[in-house]
Amino acid sequence: MENKHPKIFFATNVKYLRERKKLSQETVAEKLQITRAKLASLEAGNTRAPQPEDYINFSDFFKVSVDSLLKVDLSKLGELKLRELESGNDIYIKGGNLRVLAITVDKRNTEHVEYVPIKAKAGYSSGGYGDPEYIATLPKYHLPNLPKQGTYRIFPITGDSMLPIPDGSDITGQYVEDWLGIKAGTPCIVILKGNQDFVFKMVTLQADGQVLLTSLNPEFHPYTLPLGEVLEIWKFHSFTSREIPEAVTDLGMVIREIRELKGSLRS
Template sequence: MHFSTNIKLLRKRRNRTQDEVANYLGMKRSTLSGYENNVAQPGVDVLMTFSEYFQISIDTLVKTNLSALSESQLSELERGFDVYITGSKLRVLTSTVNSDNEENIELVSEKAKAGYKSGYADPEYISVLPVFQLPFLSKDRKYRSFQINGDSMVPIPDKSFITGEFIQNWSYLKKGDACVILTKEDGVVFKVLGNPIKAGKPVTLFSLNPLYQPFDVQVSEIKEIWKFVNYISSEIPEAMSPEMELHKTVANLKNEVENIKRRLVD
């Protein structure tokens, strides 16, 4: 049970003293100290009190080791995303930090992508990736950058580095979101979501280049999702040719027809 260490961690993250929290909860400081040091065991009423105070479910307070989560995951939890409340699956992310304890942006190059498929959850693999910082990005979110290859996502140039925000709760994503997705079968892909992600239903992934056909991926095959934030490239994107524009128009019409068919079936 992680209750004692969790309430101590959460209290300190709020910059509250034991006296302040104890007074707010209507208990003695020594009682709170006993809970934090695992000397006293809380009853159901006490668990409910702490759950309401921190706005975190009892299951999370008791079952999840919050100290093992990354800063971005803790921040997301404190903003109201709790896996036991939303019914989602907790996705523990392997991450690195700099000397100031700020999360790095790890860079997954084209060569490193092959290893990322199996090493994405391996601390040793993640620890040797090159890292950098983008000062204009939020410090309480987690980002990672992936190099893409090919022309399936033009006008984004080949060999660009796509920076994405780690998404814990996939239900936040919507149709049209561009994402870097790690799948069991295809590894790292950069595509556009054709529909919201729902358990038991496939996700249709589209390319920006209409010459590439969309394809479906089962949710159970997806390991990670990073929502597009920006990209870095040494090339200037090329304008789309009239022929490409025509292909895009035709592809969009086909997609709309498929969406209508899918809605009729559902």
């Protein structure tokens, strides 16, 4: 049986990524501290055995995994997928996905549903989301009627941007591994980088690499964020609340504004 060698896309990918960023060979060569002649040779595929440090340097420079640089024809991907790769969410890394989910399980190896309290928000988004020891400290629950497939987590929300879902509700979300599969206008908990708050919004991934976040409450204007600001996305499954949701009507909004005005006058 003939042994077919796998196709390597390193040369064409380096040229494609450089041209996509509108960078000259001189600029890239200078930043990577190599000669322009070497870069030209690499892009032309004339270097039969690039050094391991070449792979690593180009991977760091273009923010794309070595695995993808070698195995994936990046020119065939859409702009959104490329931005996904550059933001650290490289779905082509086999066995080493950078977006690894930390979970906890019980004695029967069944996943817990962790609850992320409001006071834990900052710690969660600043690194705890990927730390198994941190996740193990969160309150844990087993919820009835959850699908057997998937990982779930509970997040409290504040504010009334998603009315009729009340302020203070707990949102149970299902972990989304492939963000590109999210349908436009899907309600999700979005975990943002650093010490930013996580938000509950209707999510739409745009072709320009931005995430459009829309509220159910029309009083709140939609806004966009770069995909690179997002750490995790949890698709809405259900919510629990001690309040009965009220329909958002024009009259209801007027009444709420009057109440808020009275409250500000008293203070």
